[in-house]
Amino acid sequence: MLSVDLTPMIDVVFQLIIFFMFTSQFGDLRRTEVDLPREQGEEETVQQQAAMIIDVTREGTYRFESQETSLLEVERIASAGVMNQSESTPFDVLIRPDRNAPVAHLDRLLLRLSNVGVQKWKLATVESDGGAP
Amino acid sequence: MTLNRTRRRRSQLGALPLTSMIDVVFLLLVFFLVTADFAKKENKLPAALQTEGGGVSSSDLQPQIIQISLEGEQVIYTIGQVRCSDRVSLESVLNQLPRDPGVAIKSAPDVPIQAVATALQAARNAGFARRSYVPGDSSN
Numbered sequence: 332m333l334s335v336d337l338t339p340m341i342d343v344v345f346q347l348i349i350f351f352m353f354t355s356q357f358g359d360l361r362r363t364e365v366d367l368p369r370e371q372g373e374e375e376t377v378q379q380q381a382a383m384i385i386d387v388t389r390e391g392t393y394r395f396e397s398q399e400t401s402l403l404e405v406e407r408i409a410s411a412g413v414m415n416q417s418e419s420t421p422f423d424v425l426i427r428p429d430r431n432a433p434v435a436h437l438d439r440l441l442l443r444l445s446n447v448g449v450q451k452w453k454l455a456t457v458e459s460d461g462g463a464p
Numbered sequence: 465m466t467l468n469r470t471r472r473r474r475s476q477l478g479a480l481p482l483t484s485m486i487d488v489v490f491l492l493l494v495f496f497l498v499t500a501d502f503a504k505k506e507n508k509l510p511a512a513l514q515t516e517g518g519g520v521s522s523s524d525l526q527p528q529i530i531q532i533s534l535e536g537e538q539v540i541y542t543i544g545q546v547r548c549s550d551r552v553s554l555e556s557v558l559n560q561l562p563r564d565p566g567v568a569i570k571s572a573p574d575v576p577i578q579a580v581a582t583a584l585q586a587a588r589n590a591g592f593a594r595r596s597y598v599p600g601d602s603s604n
Contacts, residue, residue: 342487349491353498368581372507373588387577425508428577434532435573437580438599445515445599452597453508456581 363397368430369459381425381453382412389429391436402443410447427455509584512596514568527596528561530554530587532571532579539579541586551582558590566594573600 365386385405386394393400395408409424416422424444428437444452531542541548543561548554558567567587571580580597587595 338484339487342484345491346494349494349498367506368578370507370509370581370585372509372585375506375508423510427506430578430581431576433573434571434575434577434580434600437577438571438573438601441513441597441599442515442601445513450513451510452513453510454577454581454584456507456509456585457504458507 363394365427365455366429366431367427367455367457370456371458372454372456382416382420382422383409384425384427385440387426387428387432387436387440389432391432391439393440402439405440406443406447409444409449413448421451422449424449424452425455426452509581509588510595511569511584512594514596514598527566527568527594530567530569530583532569532575532583534572534575539575539582541579541583551586554583554586555590558586558592561590563591563593566596567592568596568598570598570600 363386365388383395385400388394393402393405395405409422412422426437426440441452528543533540533542538549541554543554543557546557548557561567569580569583569587571583584595584597
């Protein structure tokens with residue numbers, strides 16, 4: 332009677348499952364590589380996580396959830412967020428800009444957010460290795 | 465008798481299944497590699513958003529304004545008549561100002577965003593709880 336050894340097969344199957352789990356794209360992978368301003372900032376607790384995260388590139392494009400987005404689309408999403416906010420969960424926006432991008436790109440975004448009623452925002456920073464230039 | 469028992473134990477140890485142990489070690493290695501956080505830790509600088517001529521009622525104290533501009537390659541922070549070129553000097557100027565009215569930051573459009581972060585950080589370090597940013601109209 333031919334007997335099949337199941338143990339190594341199960342091992343290999345587990346390895347394959349883990350490999351495919353971690354090479355596939357995750358839906359909540361929202362943060363892309365950005366050269367953020369180098370300042371100490373404040374540490375964020377889990378309860379304070381921003382409702383909307385927008386990246387600002389040096390070229391003046393805006394990214395929401397890793398996808399390039401127009402200012403009109405940003406305004407539409409923020410408007411919906413402001414309408415659904417409550418006392419306990421106010422709508423706030425985290426902006427992750429390239430530190431060398433001109434302020435004009437930030438201003439354009441903030442004016443749009445201000446138009447739809449956003450009152451608070453946060454600037455993402457990263458602690459510098461040897462002090463801000 | 466004793467010699468026989470030692471031989472038997474040695475042969476049992478020799479039959480230790482290494483394959484499954486290596487499998488488990490690899491699984492643990494993969495697990496710790498994947499759960500380790502290699503990303504740089506990000507912090508935040510919160511600020512209020514205020515538009516030109518709005519957001520402050522007449523009964524409120526007017527915030528002190530930090531105006532950021534660029535002279536050549538040099539970033540200049542101006543508060544009233546005082547001009548600073550780095551965070552340390554800006555912080556020492558802010559330390560002499562009253563905290564209650566808060567501080568508002570305005571910037572020229574060509575200044576790098578790093579300068580806004582520096583001004584916000586200086587205001588925070590100086591103990592200003594009310595910090596706001598006034599975006600300029602750079603639509604043109």
